[in-house]
Amino acid sequence: MDVRGIVADEVTVRTVSTSYGETDLAEVPVRLVATDDAAAGTGPLADGGTESDASAPGDRGADTRAAGADGPIGDEPLEDAHELTTITCWNKWVESAELLEPGMELLVTNVEEDEYQGETQYTTTGDSYVVVEPSFLVNVTAIRNWVECPRLYYLNKLSGVPLNYPVVKGTIVHEVFGDLLRGRDLEESIDARVEERGLQLGLLGETPEAVAEDVRENAAAIEGWLEQGRLTEDDSWRSEQLLISETFGIRGRADAIRRGAPVELKTGKNLRKEPRFKDKVQAACYALLLEEHGDEVDTGTLLYTKNSALDRNEETGDLTPAKDFSMGAGLLKFVVRLRNEIAAMEVKGDVPTGYEGDAKCEYCFEQDTCMVVSGRLDQESKAGQIGQALPDEELEYFDRLYRAIEEERREVHREYAKLWQQDAQERADDDRALIDLEFVEKRPLEEGRWELRAKRTAGGASKLREGDLVLASDGHPVRGNAELAMIERLDDEVVLTADEPVEVCRLDVYPSELTTDRLLVAMHDFLLKGDGRRKDVLFGREEPSFSLPEETFIGNNAAQNEAVRKAVGADDFALIHGPPGTGKTYTIARAIRAMVERGDRVLLSAFTNRAVDNALEALLEQLEEHGEGVAPEAQREDGETVEVVRVGSESGVREDMLPYRLERAGDPEDRLAELENAQVVAATTATCGSRELKEQYFDVALVDEAAQLTEPGTFAAATLADRFVLVGDHEQLPPVVRAENDLTESLFERLVETHPDAGVMLDRQYRMNQRIQYFASQEFYDGKLRPAEPEVAARTLDDLVGVSRDALPPTLRDPVTFVDVEGDGSRYTDAAEAERIAELLETYADAGLRYEQMGVIAPFRAQVSTIASRVPDAVAVDTVDRFQGSSQELIVVSFTATGSLEGPIFEDYRRINVALTRPKRALVLVGDSRALESDPVYARMLEWADR
């Protein structure tokens, strides 16, 4: 029987005498939370009787959240009626119990139940595992690093692993290993895998021939070993298996599984007879993961590919680089205790010092880095400190942002936990899974991968899109057979590619920590590697300076011209505030063109792929107009032209920008030249944090839609350049973050407030009729937003070919109208509004407006689909968030609120700003006037619309 609970009070540790002598034990007071056992009627709560209805299985998530969000202090008592009891942990589990603090979650497997003074208590048995914060998923590599040195784990997280040859070679050997297991020809595999990493190898200055030879040497050992195995036994193999354990809170990807046991491949040196301890620990992690999926695992294999040549000539007759070893229960429990140390430290927000383990600093490669980081951040560490600590305000900044990023990471972990905490239907309702699939076929591809096809048997929306990496499973993403797969096509049929032939009938969103990791590294780089002058300016110790050019860049718009001058002349940074329709993109393009003319190398970045492609498109148009840019093919040949490169995944980059996309695969020299010769590189900020771009240097980083970026997100781009320019509008949508924390304010907004002189606001808009523009200008831009030209101010639907406002009913002739609809009272949809909107669109169509010229905006996705099902496909119907950045001749806004304006979505007025500034010639607001009047901003909006 397993028990799960929240620690209710301090843990008591004491020594007792038993028949075996003195032993330690820890008594943990807990409030029990339902486990799956309990839900099935066999657990402690069901047995207890009275408590069982107080905790449905779904409650567990809520309790976990409360524990995580409120931290270990547990200042909010769990007032509900969960049973208070004691779990006694014996022997080595005392170490894990000592990590616990009130409020933390605890899972103990295989407990013994006993009665003590009329109360049911639990005790660990010889088969028990104690798991601290089980919903905190720890990576296998994290455990491997931690066992070497806890500080190493921390440093790795903070500064990442830079591009280096041994690592890249190791990765290629692993890929070849996987290919061999899947039956691919060795030479073909080596050639293909080396080719795939062309860009990386180019950056490292390696030639494909030398790398292939190097890989061949390692692969020979693998092949020899495989051959041996095939001759003697009937092996069952599986390569690259992704494993997640809901019990142990561990996840990882095993290199291979052979007859149910893990095989770990190591391409580094190991001259000793025994496997390295950390390698054993890594294999033991996979053993634990496999155990949860079924069988007992008691052996593991470590394959040291560099060892073959050495071992072959030894008298021992050891012909194989493989080292088999047995894994006892003791090792597996040790691994769980390591994992508990990590989870407890992360939940408490502590920083490891290195004293936790017994590693020797003098043998460590990271000793210097460790000492520098300790010195700069003023952290206690076993290696000691070098250098001077950062100023207090920077240390405070580091702590605050570190905590905020880690909170984001917790949210990602919660997404993982939902993989098993939510049932299939819940996940489907949450748009996080497709569960209606019917497996059709699997087809082997030439590269040793598989193409999987499944039919969709029901409709329904989901977050999944083509190009996404997903968990493809034959039933359950954690408990069943699951594999990471790439969505190649998604319509009524789903086409996937994956390493293994899973009989897929369900797809789940795969949560990734990648962006969180990169945020942390970006912050680290800014504070610890960044130049002093930039920090002086950003921390308010120095004023930003400018060397403004006298040149006129844009003749007919003073603010735009000033913006370009500031962007070009910034010594530190410049800010361009661009309200809706003010020609922000044009200004960016003009500024980059001017920078390029001065010989600067420019990084063009933004949070979303869409924004990057939009800005790049505008730049290419300008370059073409001025005869400096040509087709991408020619750019690579001719040094005189401006070379532009778009870095990003094939599915992320918009189709018309694909010709500019930098391929990763190919000849190393060619790929390198393509990147390094590019005078303009365009990529999302997440990609700026990639290993390939991190080594690049730019004179200027220009970041568009900067108000949508967190501070560390902005730094990911800014740290690659000498100066930076941020372009955005903090009166529109803020950064997307999962947790409420210090990441919600963008660097752009902060700098606009602290350094107003470094910025320019573009004040002439080229989009909206004056009547439409009025409200947003008054409400969000101090009345400073004005039409750029009289034609803009006066534009109406009449200007459009074939449209006549006279054909509209009198109430709709004004560019802004309000249509009062009482609504149907439901929460996230409103059929009454949807009906009315469908009629309105028809009325406009009758007056000559084409459906392609209309757009409908609603706050909720549910309402978006309600409306979409009632109007012609040509009408663009979407949420506010997805409409940002585009515009339409006619916009209809559905407010979807009856009675009162409840909900966070209405509280953020920036959304309303976005919605109201999308139309060019006509805006219709549809909603319940009683609800809208209940909020002063919305009430003013009604007054304006109803005029």
Add this chain to the structure above:
DNA sequence: GCTCTGCTCAGAGGA
């Protein structure tokens, strides 16, 4: 309570 885009994933190794 709601909106939501990123990213090949995680792990690859140095003595």
